[in-house]
Amino acid sequence: MRQIFNWRFLAALAGIAVLVLLAREILADDDSLEEIVAPEVVERQIDLIEPIFSTEQSANFRVKSDGVTAGFLDLIIDADRVVRIPPGTPGEVACDDLDEVNQCAVFADMLGDAVIWFTILPQAPRSTVELPAIVDLEDGYALFENGWKISYPPVIERECGSEDIPTFSDFLRRFGEGSISVVDLTTRQVVLVRCAEQP
Template sequence: MRQIFSVRFFAAIGAVVALFFLLTTIFATREVIEGDDDDADGVEVHKIDFVDQIFSSRNEQFALNEEGVAASDTDLILDPSRTLRIVADTPGVDHCPRFPEVGACSVVADLLGEAVVWFALVPAGDNRTVDLPAIDTLDDGLATLVNGWQLPFAPVLVRRCDEEFSSYREFRDVLGDDFTSVYDLDERRLVAVECRIRVAYAPEPTDADSDPDTPLPAPPFDAADEAGQTELEATLTSSLGGAELGEAVERLEAAGWTVRIDDLDDPGETSTPDLDPDRVTVVHRAGVVVGVVLG
């Protein structure tokens, strides 16, 4: 009798089955790595397709309701020839209390085609930039911010910092989330980070979170040891960054420090450190600590 199923036939079948299991494993692993749109901390992820400054709104009464959706329709006027349409019931957030003041706010939007499916109103920055929360991760051309927004970033992010960092790991270890990401409207991507400053609507700090149970270093510091001073400032800022001003002052005084205050929004309150070995300057914005400087 003629042989119908040859060894080659069964080998081919075996190869198909093996390929099936291989592909199943690959896609299952990919699903585990990529995960859902929401991360483990419950942050809602939004892939941001559009960022621009708002000149004005055709509906000056435009606002979000208590459910977090647009209460009415509007056209956001971007320039004389461009508008962005937002229809009622579009979900979003309003982080710009000066809206609809001319040029005071920018819009960040997640688009489906040309339709806005989610948006945020945020304060406009200087020189056609927008200040955004800190970067959490960089992956495959997209930066994911600590609030879940995803945007493209430049190959080299300029660091606007007083201190030097040898690597991004050291940068994050020292600062945690205590920095601002700067988006350039002309380049259409993140181009820089600014240390020791956080936007008002950024989530509460994580890596640089204030822990009231952690003892603070005590004075004095060695005025001749610059490396030691940098490390001590980083430790104090890491411990107190994001804390309420009063709480930070209380903890520092309990540790033996003399404390003075520097409000970033009040130039008249700014002082020049003179390296008093028993004193620190607490730098704050709107009553939230953004840094601790020796002297």
């Protein structure tokens, strides 16, 4: 009769046990899972902030599922300026009224005259655009939670009902999370921050 528990059988069992322990260790590593689930925030210096008067686009223009454009999109800023977004440009269109006159604004990371990344957002009242929270101020730029860097004036206005907010640092500490930042399309700067519950 053949022996069942020979050295090869025991080595195979030991190998399986090692693989199970290794798989368990990998799957239990929460840090690795967080890196997979929460993608890295890409830092983007926003060089171009403009209201869009109108657009012209090729019939096949769209932003594909990989976040890159297909077809051409020309953003007509005014009578003398057109910003062309060629095929293969990373970006997003979050303004539903892109075909309407003066309803959207473009925010772009530029390399010279070339757009290397863009987003098109809806305009808010009084030629402004609302953005997510600022997390810090650094070297003349407001740093946003989404990785954007936009310039700001010497004083950023702060609104939070009847709260007394003496400094911007105080606003960030007390009300920064979930707050709304307002960019003025005339000055192309962050001019106001507002508490999340403010209208």
